[in-house]
Amino acid sequence: MSIDIDTARRVAHLARIAVKEQDLPALAGELSGILSFMEQLNEVDVTGIEPMTSVTPMRLKRREDVVTDGGQPEKVLSNAPDAREGFFAVPKVME
Amino acid sequence: MLDLTFTAPQPKVISGAKAEWELVIGLEVHAQVASNAKLFSGASTTFGAEPNANVAFVDAAMPGMLPVVNEFCVAQAVRTGLGLKAQINLRSAFDRKNYFYPDLPQGYQISQLYHPIVGEGEVIVDMGPGPDGKTIARLVRIERIHLEQDAGKSIHDMDPNMSFVDLNRTGVALMEIVSRPDIRGPEEAAAYVAKLRQILRYLGTCDGNMQNGNLRADVNVSVCKPGQYEKYQATQDFSHLGTRCEIKNMNSLRFIQAAIDYEARRQIAILEDGGSIVQETRLYDPDKGETRSMRSKEEAHDYRYFPDPDLLPLEIEQAWVDDIAATMPELPDARKARYMGDFGLTDYDASVLTAEKENAVFFEAVAGGRDGKTAANWVINELFGRLNKESLTIAESPVSAAQLGGVLDLIGSGEISGKMAKDLFEILWTEGGTPAEIAAARGMKQVTDTGAIEAAVDAIIAANPAQVEKARANAKLAGWFTGQVLKATGGKANPAVVNEMVARKLGL
Numbered sequence: 001m002s003i004d005i006d007t008a009r010r011v012a013h014l015a016r017i018a019v020k021e022q023d024l025p026a027l028a029g030e031l032s033g034i035l036s037f038m039e040q041l042n043e044v045d046v047t048g049i050e051p052m053t054s055v056t057p058m059r060l061k062r063r064e065d066v067v068t069d070g071g072q073p074e075k076v077l078s079n080a081p082d083a084r085e086g087f088f089a090v091p092k093v094m095e
Numbered sequence: 096m097l098d099l100t101f102t103a104p105q106p107k108v109i110s111g112a113k114a115e116w117e118l119v120i121g122l123e124v125h126a127q128v129a130s131n132a133k134l135f136s137g138a139s140t141t142f143g144a145e146p147n148a149n150v151a152f153v154d155a156a157m158p159g160m161l162p163v164v165n166e167f168c169v170a171q172a173v174r175t176g177l178g179l180k181a182q183i184n185l186r187s188a189f190d191r192k193n194y195f196y197p198d199l200p201q202g203y204q205i206s207q208l209y210h211p212i213v214g215e216g217e218v219i220v221d222m223g224p225g226p227d228g229k230t231i232a233r234l235v236r237i238e239r240i241h242l243e244q245d246a247g248k249s250i251h252d253m254d255p256n257m258s259f260v261d262l263n264r265t266g267v268a269l270m271e272i273v274s275r276p277d278i279r280g281p282e283e284a285a286a287y288v289a290k291l292r293q294i295l296r297y298l299g300t301c302d303g304n305m306q307n308g309n310l311r312a313d314v315n316v317s318v319c320k321p322g323q324y325e326k327y328q329a330t331q332d333f334s335h336l337g338t339r340c341e342i343k344n345m346n347s348l349r350f351i352q353a354a355i356d357y358e359a360r361r362q363i364a365i366l367e368d369g370g371s372i373v374q375e376t377r378l379y380d381p382d383k384g385e386t387r388s389m390r391s392k393e394e395a396h397d398y399r400y401f402p403d404p405d406l407l408p409l410e411i412e413q414a415w416v417d418d419i420a421a422t423m424p425e426l427p428d429a430r431k432a433r434y435m436g437d438f439g440l441t442d443y444d445a446s447v448l449t450a451e452k453e454n455a456v457f458f459e460a461v462a463g464g465r466d467g468k469t470a471a472n473w474v475i476n477e478l479f480g481r482l483n484k485e486s487l488t489i490a491e492s493p494v495s496a497a498q499l500g501g502v503l504d505l506i507g508s509g510e511i512s513g514k515m516a517k518d519l520f521e522i523l524w525t526e527g528g529t530p531a532e533i534a535a536a537r538g539m540k541q542v543t544d545t546g547a548i549e550a551a552v553d554a555i556i557a558a559n560p561a562q563v564e565k566a567r568a569n570a571k572l573a574g575w576f577t578g579q580v581l582k583a584t585g586g587k588a589n590p591a592v593v594n595e596m597v598a599r600k601l602g603l
Contacts (some may be wrong), residue, residue, distance in 0.1 A: 072523070
């Protein structure tokens, strides 16, 4: 599978990564290279084999329904580029 | 035994300019799981906290933070599945649904696309009794229920240039309950959501508070020519149906109905004009009463789902599911059937009393060991009527079930009349107290001593010979004597006894 320039532009936009138009051909080439490298895996026949989810037999960890966290709005907001009155402040988004 | 025989309602038909059209509706209901902590973090789910106070670093998607699933939320989803007679999947898995929005700090929502925790189930949507007295109801098939995270809240009206984001809701557990397109009209859609809400509240898995957004629905609407839907049902082939549009995020039963009606007419107008429907996401504007396209959502629809590498598959044991099944409460359908069978209540009364679990519990406390029909009349007409008038909930009722039961006991033993009972109820409502003591203290006791009543009847008959002649000519006028006797005895005489005695003395 190869990634064309339009796909590279679209993926960049969906990930909200700014990529200059002149950089797109190189990016598309690199992404195609990565994908074709990964495609070698398709040569292995995995019919009837369940996908492996963990290298060691483990059960999904669970937590109790107890409030153990929160109450730290200043810490939550401390890395925000802009915060006002306890909220994150972001450029206007409106439907 | 639960009697679940019912007749399916007719689909809603809308006459366009050229032809008749039928509606086909499917719903995705998002129900907030009733839990203390969030789905993958230990932050609180309490509504109305200070902005960003209920946020763990997991919810804020700080680098390196890992989700750990709240087992109680899983149990709640299983309980809901059991309540909808659904298949429980012992193995499910979490996926990432990727999209960009300021109130979703992770950049993806953890959901269950490929392997949901609950599979196919069903809901019987009661539309009330038909003209022949038989229950009209629609069986709506549930396709699946999956667990997922809620997003945060964006506030757009605090600043002209900025949106403000509160992450308190981010990561709260939701159950998305997806129906098959089995709903055939706006009223049915609202009734379906109401029924689901009722079941969830009985189960205690969601508080059903629509105003706070704890229960909201995405509504899929399409239209088709009569006959097409039957072809779909026979084959389950969607190509027989029209193209659908999805109306997002409805949190009012009234708006759901209005939006479906508007959307169906919009689609019919396009089709009759020779156009075609574009599958899209739309938003209902309650002020204008119309739906409009959410074009911004279109590109975002490329969600690039993939299994969440932070979470192993969710494996649960059948024994654990059985433990949950062993603690299931009686559900609304069963409770209503029991009220109709055991207490001899009408379909309508049984529906009213079982609508909310708290009301049903109250009613049963009143009806226990007493006449069910009388209890139903008093609870519905006197108590609910009064609560409604004063905008109180059953929990806030000034009259307890024990007090109301005490009133019914006094009526049942013939000690007080119906009229006195209403006065007594009024005193209990405003002043409180014990019914028997109040009745005794205020001289509320109907006279059943036939000697005293007989004397009063004789006196009135003797004093009114002209009325006696009239009553003998026309038996309906005997009521006048009853009224006079009741007046003479200060309303304390038992009307039934007086009636009987007047008729006998007048030789009627």
